[in-house]
Amino acid sequence: MTAAVFFGCAFIAFGPALALYIFTIATDPLRIIFLIVGAFFWLISLLLSSFVWFVARAITGNRDGPIEKYLLIFGVLVSVLIQEMFRFAYYRLLKKANEGLKTINPDEPAPSMRLLAYVSGLGFGIMSGVFSFVNTLSDSLGPGTVGIHGDSPYFFLNSAFMTQVIILLHMFWGIIFFDGCEKKNWYPLLAVILTHLLVSALTFLNPQYEISLVSAYMIMVLTGIWAFFVAGGSRRSLKRYLLCQDKNFLLYSQRSR
Amino acid sequence: MQLFSHMHAVLSTVTCMRRSSIQSTFSINPEIVCDPLSDYNVWSMLKPINTSGTLEPDDKVVVVATQLDSRSFFWNVAPGAESAVASFVTQLAAAEALYKAPDVTTLPRNVMFVFFQGEAFDYIGSSRMVYDMERGKFPVQLENIDSFVELRQVALRESLELWMHTDPVSQKNKSVQSQVEHLLTALEESGAGVPTVVLRRLNQSQPLPPSSLQRFLRARNISGVVLTDHATVFHNRYYHSVYDTAENINVSYPGQQSPEEDLDFVTDTAKALADVATVLGRALYQLAGGTNFRDTIQADPHTVTRLLYGFLVRANNSWFQSILRQDLRSYLGDQGPLQHYIAVSSPTNTTYVVQYALANLTGKVVDLTREQCQDPSKVPNENKDLYEYMWVQGPLNSNGTERLPYCVRSTARLVRAVSPAFELGQWGSTEYSTWTESRWKDIRARIFLIASKELELITLAVGFGVLVCSLVITYCINAKADVLFIAPREPGSVSF
Numbered sequence: 001m002t003a004a005v006f007f008g009c010a011f012i013a014f015g016p017a018l019a020l021y022i023f024t025i026a027t028d029p030l031r032i033i034f035l036i037v038g039a040f041f042w043l044i045s046l047l048l049s050s051f052v053w054f055v056a057r058a059i060t061g062n063r064d065g066p067i068e069k070y071l072l073i074f075g076v077l078v079s080v081l082i083q084e085m086f087r088f089a090y091y092r093l094l095k096k097a098n099e100g101l102k103t104i105n106p107d108e109p110a111p112s113m114r115l116l117a118y119v120s121g122l123g124f125g126i127m128s129g130v131f132s133f134v135n136t137l138s139d140s141l142g143p144g145t146v147g148i149h150g151d152s153p154y155f156f157l158n159s160a161f162m163t164q165v166i167i168l169l170h171m172f173w174g175i176i177f178f179d180g181c182e183k184k185n186w187y188p189l190l191a192v193i194l195t196h197l198l199v200s201a202l203t204f205l206n207p208q209y210e211i212s213l214v215s216a217y218m219i220m221v222l223t224g225i226w227a228f229f230v231a232g233g234s235r236r237s238l239k240r241y242l243l244c245q246d247k248n249f250l251l252y253s254q255r256s257r
Numbered sequence: 258m259q260l261f262s263h264m265h266a267v268l269s270t271v272t273c274m275r276r277s278s279i280q281s282t283f284s285i286n287p288e289i290v291c292d293p294l295s296d297y298n299v300w301s302m303l304k305p306i307n308t309s310g311t312l313e314p315d316d317k318v319v320v321v322a323t324q325l326d327s328r329s330f331f332w333n334v335a336p337g338a339e340s341a342v343a344s345f346v347t348q349l350a351a352a353e354a355l356y357k358a359p360d361v362t363t364l365p366r367n368v369m370f371v372f373f374q375g376e377a378f379d380y381i382g383s384s385r386m387v388y389d390m391e392r393g394k395f396p397v398q399l400e401n402i403d404s405f406v407e408l409r410q411v412a413l414r415e416s417l418e419l420w421m422h423t424d425p426v427s428q429k430n431k432s433v434q435s436q437v438e439h440l441l442t443a444l445e446e447s448g449a450g451v452p453t454v455v456l457r458r459l460n461q462s463q464p465l466p467p468s469s470l471q472r473f474l475r476a477r478n479i480s481g482v483v484l485t486d487h488a489t490v491f492h493n494r495y496y497h498s499v500y501d502t503a504e505n506i507n508v509s510y511p512g513q514q515s516p517e518e519d520l521d522f523v524t525d526t527a528k529a530l531a532d533v534a535t536v537l538g539r540a541l542y543q544l545a546g547g548t549n550f551r552d553t554i555q556a557d558p559h560t561v562t563r564l565l566y567g568f569l570v571r572a573n574n575s576w577f578q579s580i581l582r583q584d585l586r587s588y589l590g591d592q593g594p595l596q597h598y599i600a601v602s603s604p605t606n607t608t609y610v611v612q613y614a615l616a617n618l619t620g621k622v623v624d625l626t627r628e629q630c631q632d633p634s635k636v637p638n639e640n641k642d643l644y645e646y647m648w649v650q651g652p653l654n655s656n657g658t659e660r661l662p663y664c665v666r667s668t669a670r671l672v673r674a675v676s677p678a679f680e681l682g683q684w685g686s687t688e689y690s691t692w693t694e695s696r697w698k699d700i701r702a703r704i705f706l707i708a709s710k711e712l713e714l715i716t717l718a719v720g721f722g723v724l725v726c727s728l729v730i731t732y733c734i735n736a737k738a739d740v741l742f743i744a745p746r747e748p749g750s751v752s753f
Contacts, residue, residue, distance in 0.1 A: 002713060004713040004714060004717040005708065005712075005713050005716050005717070007717060007720060008713075008715075008716035008717035008718070008719060008721070009716060009720060011721060011723055012716075012719060012720045015720070015723040015724035015726075015727045015728075016723070016727040016731070018727070018728075019724070019727040019728045019731040020727075020731055022731075023728075023731045023732055023735045143259065143705065143707060144705030144706055145705075145706050145707055145708040147706050148706045153708060153712065156716070157716055157719075231742050232741075232743045233741050233743075234743070237740060237741050237742070237743060240740055241737055241740045241741050
């Protein structure tokens with residue numbers, strides 16, 4: 001549908017990720033490396049899950065019909081589990097790498113696990129978004145649009161928003177997941193896996209975009225709030241930030257004495 | 258709806274030929290953008306002449322001409338029933354009738370039957386022949402031409418009238434006028450014996466209709482006449498149109514007949530054209546100097562109807578198959594008539610079929626083997642300069658399994674018909690035809706849905722908004738990140 005839709009959808013889907021990259025990741029080369037390795041891990045996980053799906057299809061004999069849909073659901077669920085498995089694997093890798101990083105660079109402090117959680121989550125999210133949306137995006141550049149057989153004309157827009165939600169969700173899940181692993185608390189891990197399954201399952205309701213998209217956004221908001229608290233925020237810090245009391249805090253507290 | 262109909266040529270012949278020539282000069286893989294329209298004229302002589310040289314100035318030739326091609330609005334569709342087919346079929350029948358006369362070999366003057374190709378596109382064939390004649394590249398020269406008879410659109414005669422058009426400008430010369438008068442009387446005398454054709458003269462001052470004779474008159478004042486079925490306004494309502502089909506000249510067959518029965522069914526149009534051919538044949542005999550056997554010359558309506566059937570209804574019939582060479586079988590197509598567009602690859606179907614039909618109708622079967630027929634230089638009595646030898650398929654044998662081929666010796670030949678403008682490199686010539694045909698890519702179309710402009714703009718606006726918002730928010734959060742996110746205290750570190 002021409003360049004307007006192409007750029008609009010690209011910015012919708014990848015705008016937040018681009019902003020995060022420019023301001024937080026691009027400044028430090030080490031963070032870039034961790035981002036890319038995270039993306040790579042996600043890609044490997046998807047390779048494995050696509051292999052599983054391929055084998056499942058070959059076993060059932062490539063028939064058409066309702067079995068296709070069941071196979072797809074099965075494939076998606078298996079893929080979610082494998083992605084989370086690889087997130088865990090990346091966590092273990094980073095834990096081991098921390099020791100090595102300290103010896104390479106004794107002067108600079110090694111990045112904290114919280115930062116690595118954020119970077120890895122963003123890496124997962126960016127790769128997931130690119131993988132799922134780039135194909136649709138390239139088709140949107142052509143002169144035509146979806147809908148000649150009665151499909152929804154808002155396909156591109158909804159896909160873009162869904163991709164945006166998934167990217168942000170991956171970032172939040174990364175933070176929560178790593179924090180749970182650090183504190184040896186298994187409930188956050190379970191929550192992450194369950195919400196991931198829930199969001200993926202919601203996409204099966206497409207093209208009823210209202211239900212799937214709105215629910216996904218609500219889940220994103222809740223997960224975001226949880227991640228904010230996990231990352232070290234609190235109501236007090238939020239109030240302080242919003243009321244711009246940070247600079248004057250010490251002075252203020254001194255003056256009030 | 259998106260239509261892809263890309264033509265490589267642009268603007269005009271001059272531009273596209275210039276681009277093609279630059280490509281072919283400088284490029285390893287030249288990309289030619291247009292091709293000149295070109296093909297071959299078909300010609301034959303009543304008495305064989307040596308084609309390797311030219312005729313003596315004293316040898317006089319009566320030229321009878323017609324056109325082979327037609328055109329229409331659509332590419333490669335040119336049924337041309339009245340504008341081309343009827344006239345050249347008449348001429349073929351007249352040739353057959355004339356060749357049967359007993360004393361053709363002793364006639365004082367020769368007769369040249371010529372079928373010009375490319376006349377619909379500014380007289381490509383006739384202008385090329387005149388050009389070749391002027392430079393001595395053609396065996397017959399302009400000074401050998403005694404008189405010129407042309408057939409143009411003869412199928413729609415009203416009340417049996419056949420009009421004779423002459424050129425008023427050249428007749429200002431007294432000798433030309435007397436020759437034209439002689440020509441017209443010869444025609445009228447020949448027409449007297451055929452009651453179904455009434456020859457009519459026209460007012461002296463009326464100019465010629467569009468005809469090949471005009472190209473000859475530009476070079477030299479020869480005496481010529483153009484025979485048509487119309488006096489002033491064309492009777493052909495579908496001149497150079499897709500609708501100029503068999504129906505236009507009332508060629509119709511009763512239903513329920515097999516194609517072979519249709520082939521031999523003599524229609525009224527065929528009878529009428531055969532009468533015109535008879536008049537033409539007798540007139541040519543008289544103009545060539547013959548006297549004794551004029552009234553025995555009779556055109557065969559059966560031949561005419563078979564030719565009309567083949568060119569207008571179904572080319573792939575048993576007679577056309579039997580008169581062609583074996584590798585030209587596919588030129589007849591599967592079903593349906595031939596299209597008489599000149600095209601750019603030569604020779605076209607029509608040219609070949611007319612040449613082989615002319616050979617069949619006017620030539621002789623000679624007893625040669627296939628190798629001898631294809632190379633008669635070794636055979637003692639045969640002369641390649643005088644005759645053309647063709648190895649044709651022949652009819653099917655009685656079982657219907659095999660063909661019985663044979664060798665035909667005739668004077669029916671092809672001569673190149675490309676506009677002299679391309680020989681001279683004058684692509685913008687106003688003197689000669691400069692028609693070219695563009696090359697093109699595959700023509701295809703596709704239908705798809707497009708989004709409304711509002712939706713596109715909303716998407717773009719929302720995208721920009723999201724991008725700007727996220728940039729702003731991220732910047733703000735990042736700048737004060739240490740306020741928002743309190744790092745956990747590392748054990749053993751002191752901070753104030």
